Amino acid sequence: MSLHTLTIQQLRDKLRRGEVSAREATQAMLDRINAVDGKIKAYLWLNPEDALAQADAIDRAGIARPQAGTPAPPDGKALAGVPIAIKDVINVDGQPCTCASKILKGYVSVYDAFVIRRLREAGAVLLGRTNMDEFAMGSSTENSSWGVTRNPWDFDRIPGGSSGGSAAAVAADEAIAALGSDTGGSIRQPAAVCGCVGLKPTYGRVSRYGMVAFASSLDQIGPLTKTAADSALMLGVLAGHDASDSTSVPQPVPDYTEAFGKGIKGLRVGLPKEYFIEGMDREVEAAVRGAIKKLQDLGTEVVEISLPHTDYAVAVYYLIATAEASANLARFDGVRYGLRIPGKDPIEMYGKTRGAGFGPEVKRRIILGTYALSAGYYDAYYLRAQKVRTLIRRDFEQAFAKCDVIVTPTSPTAAFKFGEKTEDPLQMYLSDIFTISVNLAGICGVSVPCGFTSNPKLPIGLQILGKPFGEETILRVAHAYEQATNWHKQRPNL
Amino acid sequence: MEYEAVIGLEVHVQLNTASKMFCGCATEFGAPPNAQVCPVCLGYPGVLPVMNEEAVRKTMLTGLMIDSEIARFSKWDRKNYFYPDMPKNYQISQYDLPLCKGGVVEIKLEGGAIKKIGIIRAHLEEDVAKNFHFEATSGVDFNRAGVPLMEIVSQPDINSPDEAFAYLTALKEVLISGGVSDCDMEKGQLRCDSNVSVRPVGQKAFGEKVEIKNMNTISGVRRALAYEIERQTAALKKGEKISQETRRWDEAAGVTTVMRTKEYAHDYRYFPEPDLMPVLVSDAMIEDIRKELPELPEAKRQRFVKQYGLPEYDAGVLVADAMLATYYEKAAAGSKNAKTLANWVMTELLGKLAEAKKTIAECPIAPEQLSELVSLVDSGQISGKMAKDVFAEMFATGKSAAAIVKEKGLAQVSDASAIEAFVDEAIEKNPKSVSDFGAGNQAALNFLKGQVMKLSKGKANPQLVGEILTRKLQGS
Numbered sequence: 001m002s003l004h005t006l007t008i009q010q011l012r013d014k015l016r017r018g019e020v021s022a023r024e025a026t027q028a029m030l031d032r033i034n035a036v037d038g039k040i041k042a043y044l045w046l047n048p049e050d051a052l053a054q055a056d057a058i059d060r061a062g063i064a065r066p067q068a069g070t071p072a073p074p075d076g077k078a079l080a081g082v083p084i085a086i087k088d089v090i091n092v093d094g095q096p097c098t099c100a101s102k103i104l105k106g107y108v109s110v111y112d113a114f115v116i117r118r119l120r121e122a123g124a125v126l127l128g129r130t131n132m133d134e135f136a137m138g139s140s141t142e143n144s145s146w147g148v149t150r151n152p153w154d155f156d157r158i159p160g161g162s163s164g165g166s167a168a169a170v171a172a173d174e175a176i177a178a179l180g181s182d183t184g185g186s187i188r189q190p191a192a193v194c195g196c197v198g199l200k201p202t203y204g205r206v207s208r209y210g211m212v213a214f215a216s217s218l219d220q221i222g223p224l225t226k227t228a229a230d231s232a233l234m235l236g237v238l239a240g241h242d243a244s245d246s247t248s249v250p251q252p253v254p255d256y257t258e259a260f261g262k263g264i265k266g267l268r269v270g271l272p273k274e275y276f277i278e279g280m281d282r283e284v285e286a287a288v289r290g291a292i293k294k295l296q297d298l299g300t301e302v303v304e305i306s307l308p309h310t311d312y313a314v315a316v317y318y319l320i321a322t323a324e325a326s327a328n329l330a331r332f333d334g335v336r337y338g339l340r341i342p343g344k345d346p347i348e349m350y351g352k353t354r355g356a357g358f359g360p361e362v363k364r365r366i367i368l369g370t371y372a373l374s375a376g377y378y379d380a381y382y383l384r385a386q387k388v389r390t391l392i393r394r395d396f397e398q399a400f401a402k403c404d405v406i407v408t409p410t411s412p413t414a415a416f417k418f419g420e421k422t423e424d425p426l427q428m429y430l431s432d433i434f435t436i437s438v439n440l441a442g443i444c445g446v447s448v449p450c451g452f453t454s455n456p457k458l459p460i461g462l463q464i465l466g467k468p469f470g471e472e473t474i475l476r477v478a479h480a481y482e483q484a485t486n487w488h489k490q491r492p493n494l
Numbered sequence: 495m496e497y498e499a500v501i502g503l504e505v506h507v508q509l510n511t512a513s514k515m516f517c518g519c520a521t522e523f524g525a526p527p528n529a530q531v532c533p534v535c536l537g538y539p540g541v542l543p544v545m546n547e548e549a550v551r552k553t554m555l556t557g558l559m560i561d562s563e564i565a566r567f568s569k570w571d572r573k574n575y576f577y578p579d580m581p582k583n584y585q586i587s588q589y590d591l592p593l594c595k596g597g598v599v600e601i602k603l604e605g606g607a608i609k610k611i612g613i614i615r616a617h618l619e620e621d622v623a624k625n626f627h628f629e630a631t632s633g634v635d636f637n638r639a640g641v642p643l644m645e646i647v648s649q650p651d652i653n654s655p656d657e658a659f660a661y662l663t664a665l666k667e668v669l670i671s672g673g674v675s676d677c678d679m680e681k682g683q684l685r686c687d688s689n690v691s692v693r694p695v696g697q698k699a700f701g702e703k704v705e706i707k708n709m710n711t712i713s714g715v716r717r718a719l720a721y722e723i724e725r726q727t728a729a730l731k732k733g734e735k736i737s738q739e740t741r742r743w744d745e746a747a748g749v750t751t752v753m754r755t756k757e758y759a760h761d762y763r764y765f766p767e768p769d770l771m772p773v774l775v776s777d778a779m780i781e782d783i784r785k786e787l788p789e790l791p792e793a794k795r796q797r798f799v800k801q802y803g804l805p806e807y808d809a810g811v812l813v814a815d816a817m818l819a820t821y822y823e824k825a826a827a828g829s830k831n832a833k834t835l836a837n838w839v840m841t842e843l844l845g846k847l848a849e850a851k852k853t854i855a856e857c858p859i860a861p862e863q864l865s866e867l868v869s870l871v872d873s874g875q876i877s878g879k880m881a882k883d884v885f886a887e888m889f890a891t892g893k894s895a896a897a898i899v900k901e902k903g904l905a906q907v908s909d910a911s912a913i914e915a916f917v918d919e920a921i922e923k924n925p926k927s928v929s930d931f932g933a934g935n936q937a938a939l940n941f942l943k944g945q946v947m948k949l950s951k952g953k954a955n956p957q958l959v960g961e962i963l964t965r966k967l968q969g970s
Contacts, residue, residue, distance in 0.1 A: 210540045
């Protein structure tokens, strides 16, 4: 078995048994990237020497392979020797961090994000940086300033977005796992269309410190993995309170795999009636209905629920997210770092720098957000959106009184073709229709493979949503479903 | 027609916390450019703010001192505008829910009447960086960026430049006595913007208001307001309209000039800061802070008059600087002559400190040492003239007065028999003066006194010399 095809758990077992070294595992990934990334272009930046040096350090410290007589590696080294890809929106000290934007061309991070510190402490090997939509704004990775990433299942199609590079890297076995960020579906949707597992944790579960903000009240970092068990393992490393992120919640972190043994018998699975809508792709609907049937077979009880404010979610999202983004992206001005195009005064410098540095979708959203916050419009747009956001959150609270998890399609369609939606931003925005409410409500959600379209063969994702800090439950359902199916084992032919 | 001015002041105060508002960087003034910065206060990609609780506490303390209502729920907002001194191009501030609402600062008018100046609000925000302009380029020093900045907004209750001056002086005293800021205007720790309008006396509606910026001293504020009120009044008298605008005070030229007109007013697009949680304040927290409330300057002034028997003026000088007041109180604690001690502190000590460019905190003479010096004079052990020399020596060396007196053999001779010997010698050596005195020439007495002092090398107690000399001359 080739090392690059392994899951975290499988690789970890081999490392622990001493069958392979961290260097060998890392070298295997670099070889794989060398072989296939020319076609896929998941990575924006790689530093093989640095990755191998990290691996060597782990081998030397003997933290992947237990010392003679000790049964397991020391606590807290959950990812010792495991190569992981990082979305280009998360700061890694000494590495570039461009957010796939020309405005950050040449910018090198001066510090580690909280999650990067956690990964390093857990012994992970940071492989390289993956492609994304510019500043995480998009659903297809077509908004990257550095070119598109191709879906490993069909090179004419998008890998989803904005974490398209991370999803494609995991699906194409170019990384054992990857970090992404999810503001409106940016982990779950690419995971669905690339055929891997993508988890958006509850808002506040994982520190945002060091992730370049798109929409601060919606952003969360999460893992993209090959299995639900790997997702649980990664979350255990990433989650926890961080004093440097005031929105991080001091909630204890459980062992997310511990509950796997319990099975899912008796759990109530909610189906929102508003989500199974006219216009959903038939094969997607069939796959999701099949998955629901499977969950019933596994002993769950299916109940219909209602999320009555669903129709407003896209509008609310594009007011709140763009308003926050308009302020968050104001710091890219050419004064302190990144691109600078000189002008005769600061205003001209700002205009030239931002005009040349930002792509069209980023500009569109900055203008939208600026407008929504402007004097005379604030009450009608931003404030109103916040009120409806509260209603959407309440929808979920009420729904979760009747069920333990909610199940929906992750995306209304499988991967679409390049250019298919770039001319119509609204169509592009609607591809996040099932994922957006989750960020607005601040709850958690995971996407797992649940089937394929027939021609061409493209992955379909099932979204499982949970209560705030209910990751244990949704991962338990995802794992049980995985055990009963083999969708997640299928890999594209590369 | 008579016109009156309506003035409201916005005061920005840098709080003297050890670290910045939203990161751990130091706040000390005068470090080399960009030496006290980190990714957070430089607005690097991906960083997040963490609230400085001490700054919030100091703002609440200020609120309690000026009788504000402390908000049980307040929040942070982003104020959006682009400027190179803004690391994030938004400032974290407080918009509609400030930490402190309402309040009052009392000022003393000429003639002693008290006027209450209302406070609208006091809120907390982060300071911006400082721009420097060179020949062809500009530079930004981010040391100041992120220093906790409290903004105190007054009601338009101020009606003259002198009232504005009195308000700023009173507010500064409050802030210093609370230990929340050092209020050094030269270091930019206290800055003031002003809104001023003029209306015919008796008219209720406000005139069109003008904002004045760039007033760097409290007396600068007074001059700028005087100029602006005169300018507006003259314009109105000529039948012109005042336009709502922001003007800059030019200290050197003594005029205000237009900075920007209403059309160019910013739309700051305030919205709640999503990176920070709201500030929740419990009654218990407020009670805790209330326990630390210092004595307010006015109350302290009155106490000084009563407790130490000082004139109003002296009490005012001592209380104006909280540390000086503390110094004085320590010295006065063991003294039987608090009034003389106050003179020493106000003239000799402050004079020497100014000469040496030192603050009271750096004073080489301990309060107890100064007290000892005064008691040496009071008990006649040294003369007032000697005391000045001893004081200079104390200031230079830090030694105690007693030690210096002993070391230099300065102790005043108050022994009558020793003085009598000097007197006898002087009488013997100056028969002409003795006969002049006998003939009724009073000046001869002073000459003889001088001779005695000379013989005693200045150490003889002058009072005793006078007594003995007169007695001897009259007796002979």
